[in-house]
Amino acid sequence: MKAAQTPHKKEVPCVFGRPPQLPITKIIRLSAALLARHRRCSTPTAALSLPPRVCSLRPESLSCRLSTIYSWHFTGKTKLCSVDAAMATTKPRLSSFSRNLSAVSSSQTPGVKCGPNGTMFVSSGIADLDKILGGGFPLGSLVMVMEDAEAPHHMLLLRNFMSQGLVHGQPLLYASPSKDPRGFLGTLPSPASLKHDKSRDRESEQEKGLRIAWQYKKYMGENQPNFDSHRDNKQDYCNEFDLRKPLERHYFTRQRVNCVGIQDSKNLAALQEHCASFLAQHQRNDGSCALAGRIAIQSLCAPQCEHSNMDWEMLSFIKSLKGMVRSSNAVVVITFPPSLLSLSSTKRWQHMADTLLSVAAIPDEDKELAKLLSGYQDMVGLLNVHRVARLNTQVPLILEATTFSIKLQKRRFLVLECLNQAPVDGSSGSSYGTSGSCSGSSKAGTLDF
Amino acid sequence: MENQYLNLLDRALGLDGPSEPWPLSGRVVLIEDCVETSGSFVLHQLVKRSLSPTSSNVIIFVAFANPFSHYDRILRKLGCNLVTQRDNKRFIFFDMLMLRCPDVDKGKSSEGGLVLLYEKILKTICGLPGDKKDYVTIMMDDISLVEVAANGGSDYVLDFLHYCHSLTSEFDCSLIMLNHEDIYSSMERPTLILQMEYLADILVKAEPLSTGLATDVHGQLTVLNKGTSHRLGSSGNKIHNFHYKVKENSVEYFYPGSRV
Numbered sequence: 001m002k003a004a005q006t007p008h009k010k011e012v013p014c015v016f017g018r019p020p021q022l023p024i025t026k027i028i029r030l031s032a033a034l035l036a037r038h039r040r041c042s043t044p045t046a047a048l049s050l051p052p053r054v055c056s057l058r059p060e061s062l063s064c065r066l067s068t069i070y071s072w073h074f075t076g077k078t079k080l081c082s083v084d085a086a087m088a089t090t091k092p093r094l095s096s097f098s099r100n101l102s103a104v105s106s107s108q109t110p111g112v113k114c115g116p117n118g119t120m121f122v123s124s125g126i127a128d129l130d131k132i133l134g135g136g137f138p139l140g141s142l143v144m145v146m147e148d149a150e151a152p153h154h155m156l157l158l159r160n161f162m163s164q165g166l167v168h169g170q171p172l173l174y175a176s177p178s179k180d181p182r183g184f185l186g187t188l189p190s191p192a193s194l195k196h197d198k199s200r201d202r203e204s205e206q207e208k209g210l211r212i213a214w215q216y217k218k219y220m221g222e223n224q225p226n227f228d229s230h231r232d233n234k235q236d237y238c239n240e241f242d243l244r245k246p247l248e249r250h251y252f253t254r255q256r257v258n259c260v261g262i263q264d265s266k267n268l269a270a271l272q273e274h275c276a277s278f279l280a281q282h283q284r285n286d287g288s289c290a291l292a293g294r295i296a297i298q299s300l301c302a303p304q305c306e307h308s309n310m311d312w313e314m315l316s317f318i319k320s321l322k323g324m325v326r327s328s329n330a331v332v333v334i335t336f337p338p339s340l341l342s343l344s345s346t347k348r349w350q351h352m353a354d355t356l357l358s359v360a361a362i363p364d365e366d367k368e369l370a371k372l373l374s375g376y377q378d379m380v381g382l383l384n385v386h387r388v389a390r391l392n393t394q395v396p397l398i399l400e401a402t403t404f405s406i407k408l409q410k411r412r413f414l415v416l417e418c419l420n421q422a423p424v425d426g427s428s429g430s431s432y433g434t435s436g437s438c439s440g441s442s443k444a445g446t447l448d449f
Numbered sequence: 450m451e452n453q454y455l456n457l458l459d460r461a462l463g464l465d466g467p468s469e470p471w472p473l474s475g476r477v478v479l480i481e482d483c484v485e486t487s488g489s490f491v492l493h494q495l496v497k498r499s500l501s502p503t504s505s506n507v508i509i510f511v512a513f514a515n516p517f518s519h520y521d522r523i524l525r526k527l528g529c530n531l532v533t534q535r536d537n538k539r540f541i542f543f544d545m546l547m548l549r550c551p552d553v554d555k556g557k558s559s560e561g562g563l564v565l566l567y568e569k570i571l572k573t574i575c576g577l578p579g580d581k582k583d584y585v586t587i588m589m590d591d592i593s594l595v596e597v598a599a600n601g602g603s604d605y606v607l608d609f610l611h612y613c614h615s616l617t618s619e620f621d622c623s624l625i626m627l628n629h630e631d632i633y634s635s636m637e638r639p640t641l642i643l644q645m646e647y648l649a650d651i652l653v654k655a656e657p658l659s660t661g662l663a664t665d666v667h668g669q670l671t672v673l674n675k676g677t678s679h680r681l682g683s684s685g686n687k688i689h690n691f692h693y694k695v696k697e698n699s700v701e702y703f704y705p706g707s708r709v
Contacts, residue, residue: 117522312601316549319597323546326516343635348593350484351629387484392522394490395695398664 111168112139112292112329113237117392122170122292122331123238125160128416130238132404133388134397137161137331137355139292140284141389142322144353145335147299151361153381153406154335156414158296160241161333163188165294166251167239173258173278173295175271177302181259184298188247191239192413242412262300267307268317271297275321275332282328293330295321300336311345318352354389359406373405374422381406383416457702458491461672461689462651464498471499471506471584473623477614479649481630481642486668488627488655489514490695492590495625496520497529499586500539506584508534509573511543511566513594526697541573548598550605563599563609570613574620585622587613592628596641603641614648630654650675658692666692670702 113121113135121136130136137143147154165172166188176184260274275295282293300318301308308314318334325332338346338358350356360382362369370376383404388397404416455465463472478495482488499506512520520542521531534540543566550562574585589595592606599605610626617624626645633639646652652673658666672689692708694701 312597315597316600319594320547320549326546344632347484347629347632347635348597351591351593351632356484390487392519393526393697394487394493394523394700395697396487396667398662398667402662 109291111164111170111237119391120292120329122168122294123164124157125162125164125238125241126157126414126416127238127240128404129157129383132385132399132416133355136238137333138389138391139329139331140326141331141354141391142318142325142352143331143333143355143357143389144349145333146350146356146358147335147337148358148360148381149337149339151359151381153359153361154298156243156406157357157359157383158298158333158335159188159243160414161294162296163190163241163247164239165292166247166257167191168292170291171256171258171278171281171293173260173274173293174298175260175262175274175296176298177263177305178261178298179263181261185252185257185259186246189241189243190245190247192242192245240413243408243414244412262297262305262307265306267310268313272317272320276324279324279328279330282330284327284329291329293328295325295330295332297332297334300334301340302337303340308340311342315345315348315352318349322352322354350386353387354391356385356387358384358386360384370422372422374420375405375407375417376422378407378409379405380408382419456700457689457691457704458494458653458670458672458693458700459498461670461674461687461691462495462653463674471504471586471623473586473625473651474584475617475621476623476650477617477648478623478625478651478653479645480625480627480653480655482627482655483629483631483657485657485662486655488653489590490693490700491653491655491670492588492625492627493520493523493527494700495586496524496531496540496588497527500529500534504584505581506586507539507541507577507581508586508588509541509543509570511545511570511587511589513545513548513589513598514591516544516546517542528698538577543569545598548595550599550602563595563605567609567612571616574616574622583621585616585620586625587616587622588625590627592626592641592645593632607641607644610645610648665694665708667694669693669705 111122113123115121115135115138119138119140121130121138123130123136124133145154145157162172162174162185174181174184178184258274258278260271262268262271265271278293278295282291301314321332336349338349341349362376362379362381366376373379383406385399385402385404388399390396401418403419405419407415407417409415459465462478480488480491496508496510498504499508510520517531524531531540531542535542545566548562548566570587574582577585592610595606595609596603613624616622628642628645630642633642652671652675654671654673655668656671657668669690669692674687674689676686691702691704693703
């Protein structure tokens with residue numbers, strides 16, 4: 001053990017010997033690198049280059065690790081208190097450690113990631129939505145999407161959700177009020193080829209470099225500590241989907257895809273049976289992390305279904321579905337048009353949801369709105385986050401913003417962005433509040449500037 | 450001695466008196482919340498209070514909304530191990546997530562599930578050893594789901610609640626329920642919630658701030674303590690109003706604007 005440590009002994013004391021001159025972040029990163037070497041991490045460089053953000057704060061684990069490093073190398077030489085003080089100020093930077101952990105665990109099962117409080121996440125298929133929700137949809141949760149009665153924006157969410165599952169090889173149950181539910185599979189988007197991914201990454205990096213308000217960079221995104229941690233394993237966990245390219249055939253054949261039409265059945269009993277038998281195969285066993293299942297139900301209360309006027313039957317279906325999914329490794333996404341339900345029923349449905357989203361279309365030529373919001377031309381709709389699933393915890397997740405614009409990047413990729421107020425007059429700069437992922441693509445804004 | 454650990458909610462609920470007898474015994478507490486703000490943390494707080502080592506309470510927790518593991522994880526972070534308490538027979542958990550009262554049309558059978566549930570609760574209370582029988586707390590985590598289970602037959606739910614209410618006078622146990630207020634706000638005459646509010650001795654309302662969501666204030670609580678005529682001292686209604694912030698291991702309560 002000692003022999004292994006000696007090579008580092010030379011370089012480190014000169015780093016830590018004069019803590020006041022060194023930025024705290026550097027200390028932390030260096031110690032992270034050290035730690036990685038000592039733990040014989042497979043990629044010590046990865047630990048070095050981690051962006052200084054956090055996914056979950058685990059100060060206790062870091063401080064103990066740091067102090068072990070300390071006791072190994074600098075006993076008697078340094079002031080421990082300075083690092084302890086550093087701990088307090090650099091809490092948001094501790095993330096690097098827990099992320100490695102999540103990367104390790106995600107490698108066990110494709111498409112499943114460990115989250116806080118013993119939950120596990122699967123991706124929604126939209127990287128930005130995963131970030132907003134703090135990791136994705138937790139297994140065992142019920143996600144409800146309130147549709148816009150006049151526009152099919154909920155289909156965008158559904159498609160990406162289903163495609164992501166198929167790409168990960170997760171079984172899927174899809175129920176729809178349409179005549180031919182299986183036909184919907186033909187409209188699922190395909191994951192973008194690597195070339196696209198790279199070009200987008202490069203672009204966003206460039207944008208970062210050219211940021212106008214570069215001095216504020218360090219303040220940005222600090223309140224969204226969870227978000228950046230998923231960048232690295234995005235390749236594994238969340239793909240980018242090209243909405244113009246249909247999903248290749250072999251994804252459907254690789255595993256079981258169940259399609260159910262709910263239009264012709266008299267009541268929900270058949271669908272419930274399908275769901276029950278599907279979920280029975282995904283029962284949660286302690287320890288072992290089996291393949292996650294996905295259930296997508298489109299427009300549950302659509303008027304063409306016979307059960308659409310049976311409020312209580314639908315509610316008890318949702319209730320039992322929620323009860324079943326809680327004890328299984330699966331996620332259920334239900335979309336419904338709230339305008340078809342009575343007010344109190346809508347509230348009941350909303351209370352059932354663990355994660356509650358709503359989508360809304362925006363009118364094509366709304367001049368007033370176009371004046372108010374920057375990037376209005378690229379928007380296709382709005383997404384509202386009403387509630388985020390809080391399994392195994394009592395702390396509510398309060399988001400920075402609850403309304404996001406749905407945009408199509410290059411008419412192919414679905415991205416979500418915070419709403420930005422358009423500059424009021426031409427002389428003022430672009431509005432603040434753009435998150436890292438924002439492409440700042442507003443034509444009007446740049447021209448004005 | 451313990452008084453310094455009491456927070457605003459404990460005081461509003463009247464838990465600041467002597468812990469023996471249990472201040473809530475024989476009383477009904479109704480917690481109301483809405484989609485934007487969950488009031489379940491009040492339940493967690495009360496579970497923790499009731500199971501504190503100084504008291505000898507027994508909780509019968511009837512869960513309609515969340516499984517045991519959910520509550521176990523939350524309470525463990527609050528410093529209370531539900532598994533141990535369950536083994537000590539101080540925390541009795543009924544998992545009613547899959548409760549379904551079949552066939553509403555056939556009248557009596559829909560009542561069936563709820564009658565069975567009531568009998569189960571009664572049997573549990575009767576089965577307790579004599580010294581513990583006096584300090585029973587019945588908790589239900591979501592009454593609106595009972596309605597769903599009964600297929601909208603709110604009369605059956607009301608009957609069930611009245612039966613449970615009778616336990617509070619019979620065994621002097623306390624009844625703590627949670628319901629969602631906003632479901633009923635658009636109804637013309639929401640019998641269920643009105644009757645529940647009438648039965649309640651203490652009404653706890655969790656609402657979001659009218660100014661919108663904030664990271665350091667999660668909402669406000671209004672506690673209406675209808676006072677007890679048969680107890681010394683306090684009489685008449687008392688309304689407490691304060692803000693709160695929920696954390697993993699505690700909840701902070703503070704008067705509006707009093708936080709530095």
